[in-house]
Amino acid sequence: MDTLSMKLKISLTFLLTLFIAAAFAQTGNRKYAAVKTSLVPKIDGVLDDEAWKNIPIATDFVQLQPSAGVHEAHDERTEVKIMYDDKAVYVAARMYEKSMSAVAAELSARDSIANADIFGIFLDTYLDRINASGFIVSSSGVQFDAKYSQQGNEDPSWNAVWYSATKIDSQGWTCEMRIPYSALRFSEKDVQTWGMNLIRRRRFANQQQLFWNDIDPKKNGFINQEGEMTNIQKIHPPVRLGFYPYASAFVNHYPYNTAGIKNTTSSIGGGMDIKYGINAAFTLDLTLIPDFSQVQSDNRILNLTPFEVKYAENRPFFTEGTELFNKGNLFYSRRIGGQPIDYNTAYNNLGKNEAVLSNPSETKLYNAIKFSGRTAKGLGIGVFNAITGTTNAVVQDTVTGNTRLVQTSPLANYNIIVLDQNLKNNSSVTLINTNVNRFGKDYNADVSAFLFSLNNKKNSYNFSGFGKMSNLFYPDHTSTGYAYELGAAKTLGNFTWTFKQDLVDSKFSPNDLGILFNNNFLDHDLQFIYSNYHPKKYFTSWYIYTELYYSRRYLPTAYQNFNYFNELGLTFKNQLQAYLDLSIKAAGNDFYEPRVANLMFIQPASQGTGITLRTNAAKRLSGGMQYFYRAFNTYGAYGYDARLYYSYRVNNHFSFGQDVTYSPRVNNTGFATLDSEGTNPIFALRNVQTIQNIFKVKYTFTSTMGITLRARHYWSKLDNKQFLNLASDGNLTEIGLAKFNHNVNQNYNIWNVDMLYSWVFSPGSELSISYKNSSLTNILNLRNNYFSNLGDTFTAPSNNNFSVKVLYYIDYQDLRKRKHS
Numbered sequence: 001m002d003t004l005s006m007k008l009k010i011s012l013t014f015l016l017t018l019f020i021a022a023a024f025a026q027t028g029n030r031k032y033a034a035v036k037t038s039l040v041p042k043i044d045g046v047l048d049d050e051a052w053k054n055i056p057i058a059t060d061f062v063q064l065q066p067s068a069g070v071h072e073a074h075d076e077r078t079e080v081k082i083m084y085d086d087k088a089v090y091v092a093a094r095m096y097e098k099s100m101s102a103v104a105a106e107l108s109a110r111d112s113i114a115n116a117d118i119f120g121i122f123l124d125t126y127l128d129r130i131n132a133s134g135f136i137v138s139s140s141g142v143q144f145d146a147k148y149s150q151q152g153n154e155d156p157s158w159n160a161v162w163y164s165a166t167k168i169d170s171q172g173w174t175c176e177m178r179i180p181y182s183a184l185r186f187s188e189k190d191v192q193t194w195g196m197n198l199i200r201r202r203r204f205a206n207q208q209q210l211f212w213n214d215i216d217p218k219k220n221g222f223i224n225q226e227g228e229m230t231n232i233q234k235i236h237p238p239v240r241l242g243f244y245p246y247a248s249a250f251v252n253h254y255p256y257n258t259a260g261i262k263n264t265t266s267s268i269g270g271g272m273d274i275k276y277g278i279n280a281a282f283t284l285d286l287t288l289i290p291d292f293s294q295v296q297s298d299n300r301i302l303n304l305t306p307f308e309v310k311y312a313e314n315r316p317f318f319t320e321g322t323e324l325f326n327k328g329n330l331f332y333s334r335r336i337g338g339q340p341i342d343y344n345t346a347y348n349n350l351g352k353n354e355a356v357l358s359n360p361s362e363t364k365l366y367n368a369i370k371f372s373g374r375t376a377k378g379l380g381i382g383v384f385n386a387i388t389g390t391t392n393a394v395v396q397d398t399v400t401g402n403t404r405l406v407q408t409s410p411l412a413n414y415n416i417i418v419l420d421q422n423l424k425n426n427s428s429v430t431l432i433n434t435n436v437n438r439f440g441k442d443y444n445a446d447v448s449a450f451l452f453s454l455n456n457k458k459n460s461y462n463f464s465g466f467g468k469m470s471n472l473f474y475p476d477h478t479s480t481g482y483a484y485e486l487g488a489a490k491t492l493g494n495f496t497w498t499f500k501q502d503l504v505d506s507k508f509s510p511n512d513l514g515i516l517f518n519n520n521f522l523d524h525d526l527q528f529i530y531s532n533y534h535p536k537k538y539f540t541s542w543y544i545y546t547e548l549y550y551s552r553r554y555l556p557t558a559y560q561n562f563n564y565f566n567e568l569g570l571t572f573k574n575q576l577q578a579y580l581d582l583s584i585k586a587a588g589n590d591f592y593e594p595r596v597a598n599l600m601f602i603q604p605a606s607q608g609t610g611i612t613l614r615t616n617a618a619k620r621l622s623g624g625m626q627y628f629y630r631a632f633n634t635y636g637a638y639g640y641d642a643r644l645y646y647s648y649r650v651n652n653h654f655s656f657g658q659d660v661t662y663s664p665r666v667n668n669t670g671f672a673t674l675d676s677e678g679t680n681p682i683f684a685l686r687n688v689q690t691i692q693n694i695f696k697v698k699y700t701f702t703s704t705m706g707i708t709l710r711a712r713h714y715w716s717k718l719d720n721k722q723f724l725n726l727a728s729d730g731n732l733t734e735i736g737l738a739k740f741n742h743n744v745n746q747n748y749n750i751w752n753v754d755m756l757y758s759w760v761f762s763p764g765s766e767l768s769i770s771y772k773n774s775s776l777t778n779i780l781n782l783r784n785n786y787f788s789n790l791g792d793t794f795t796a797p798s799n800n801n802f803s804v805k806v807l808y809y810i811d812y813q814d815l816r817k818r819k820h821s
Helices: 343-347 786-795 812-820
Strands: 031-033 062-065 078-084 088-096 118-124 132-138 143-148 163-169 172-180 191-202 208-211 227-233 241-253 264-277 282-288 354-358 365-374 379-388 391-397 403-409 412-422 428-438 444-455 461-473 478-490 495-504 521-532 539-553 558-572 577-585 588-590 601-603 606-614 621-632 638-649 654-674 681-702 705-726 732-734 746-762 765-779 799-807
Touching: 078 191, 088 118, 088 191, 118 143, 118 172, 132 163, 132 172, 241 812, 343 403, 577 621, 654 705, 705 786, 746 786, 765 786
Parallel strands: 031 227
Antiparallel strands: 062 208, 078 088, 088 172, 118 132, 118 191, 132 143, 163 172, 191 208, 191 227, 241 264, 241 799, 264 282, 282 365, 354 391, 365 379, 379 412, 391 403, 412 428, 428 444, 444 461, 461 478, 478 495, 495 521, 521 539, 539 558, 558 577, 558 588, 577 606, 588 601, 606 621, 621 638, 638 654, 654 681, 681 705, 705 732, 705 746, 746 765, 765 799
16 A cells, blocks of 8 residues: 555555554564754765764664565665754664665655655654654655554645755765754653654665564554654753745636636735644644645546546645544535535526626635644544635626626535544544534534544454434424444454444435535445465565445335455565456446436446556656456446556656556446436436546756646547436336437547646745646537547637746744844
8 A cells, every 4th residue: 555645656565554553562662762962963964963973873674575574784774863952853864775876866846756765754752653743855855744643544745844955975875854843743741752763765676665663564553663762851842833925926818708708817816824833732724815726637527427526635725734634534625615505506597688607616715724633641633614705606688788696605614623532552532523604595514423443452453433413404404314334353464354334324414524425325345355475486475355345225225236356466576566356246226327316227237357567666667557347247338447657767857657548338328318307317328438648747957846747638428329218127228219319429528737837945935836728628529539539629718827826934933033133
């Protein structure tokens, strides 16, 4: 499991389960006695400062990959020194190599290590073996930092202000770090011991990953297998107060060519983020008038399912420091500032000559705050609040020119409160409440949940679950729904298993601040996995995974589906990874595809098989392929997904890559439209052809400056061959053309370009310049040639957006120094 995220691209399989369930009483943890210093080293990557003399060395790292438990060779050893003063922790590391050419050193943007060796330190400042902060540097000087929480969640969007420098020389490479206490949270004690581990990755040495304190892959968790840094004396948490003011300029052009609407608009704005450490444990994050214009464009698709599309969250404020708020899966942050709740009402009750002149697709976010932290007794407290403004559509009389406003979203407040208590054996209980209050005619929503995760002392078994309740408060009534989950798992050893039962009634709805695709089900899920981390001949590791999934509709009770999935995963000694999949789906009753209540569609049985291959990412040319084929038992239907992707590193500055997926569906059956009365679903026998093509280019000037370009073309063609009637028993029957002969084909084209120049001109401060180009067309006339469709995206009306943003970091401690100097 890739736990340092796609940004880091480090295959840390020690976090395979990574939901750290046990603070097991580990014996034999290594200890490092840190030294307090009065000499401050210069952070330049050269380890010749007087301050580093006579500091004890941490060495003898142990492999996790490719051969777990193997100690590092003497001529390729790692030597680390750690000391501290009243303001910061200092780290010096020497990574020995037999030659300079053995050091991978590709440059990349911050938090995107790419193909480079790394060194890093993980600090668990409360020694709870549950929460930690990670500070990692690549051999090319690129920084990566992340937060780690109890359930193994990693927050790579967390960014702290700290300092580092690296050097590559004839002996390998070196690294120096200065981690100020403003980047950490710790208690006020005269003598402290922190949890600590150190990591080194050697890309050219078969992707070696080594740790100072040995990580056993058969044990559940990572932070609970840390060592300790002792002898930390008389340090005091500083005032943690940082200001991040920004200024931005924005120009947008779209050829509306419509009276009353400007083709080109521009604006100049500003705002501020504030981070305030209220005390040693708790932090307040506040954003005022945020600007998200430079986040990556969504990967929009032609959605043929009855469910909404869940898009990734790319806005930093909603991804950083949200581990507490994500507990219970009740927080889908795209609801905040998303599509207005009454977006479609603008098109209702239009007059004879009226047309919608404008209808904003997003609500305006005024401000948002996060308050979070954990007490010395293990109580985590989180409070989140956001306010979005009133949104109106403009409707115009095309004859008189008069306009009127239609409210599509009222002023709204979004709130989350979390209490998360750590218990013995890394167990926990959690209370969470989400609330949406709309100041208008629309309903309000409230969802509460209780979660628990209990582990035995040996960290070998886990019992977990939750209970949830939702209330939707309408003007004339309240709708209340319930959900629960119960689960048990074996979490230690080569062989592990998990069993879960989930029940959601027909009224449970967390979707005002969360996301749930459907309710009214009773599901059972059983998973087995056997892993071998010490194969003798051809592999470095392999596993077999099996899953059985059975689902019923809750009320009125009815069978829905039964699925079987099996996967064999292999990692060869040359770091080639292979995965072989087998999937069997029994015929099922689909109560959602008809889009009409009290109807079902009998989903035909199907069988699928697939293969995935991934090459060694350390090679100049790397990539992989995926192929998954599925055959259905009716109409001779079949489909497959074929994906090919690669990345080519021209040099340590310049690289490019491409990711192409082709997904045809032949003789597919599914919902097409409703009949003329709007009461009965019309299905279709259809062919669907989808191609997604993503091209990326990256040029990095230095470890703090670079430019990226991402171009995405998505084309999906829906060709209805025959229309079908859905009978009351769930079967399909043919409809004659005389009864239904409508053209509901779709030829759907999307084009997006995201180009970003970024320069971190000082720690925490950044200049960014963004250009975006996008177009969308959806027509009934089908175009069969891919390149013709690609060409259409260039001739279609496109939206062009250019923005410049300057963010500057101001540390309160620096202001105090200037005041008293």
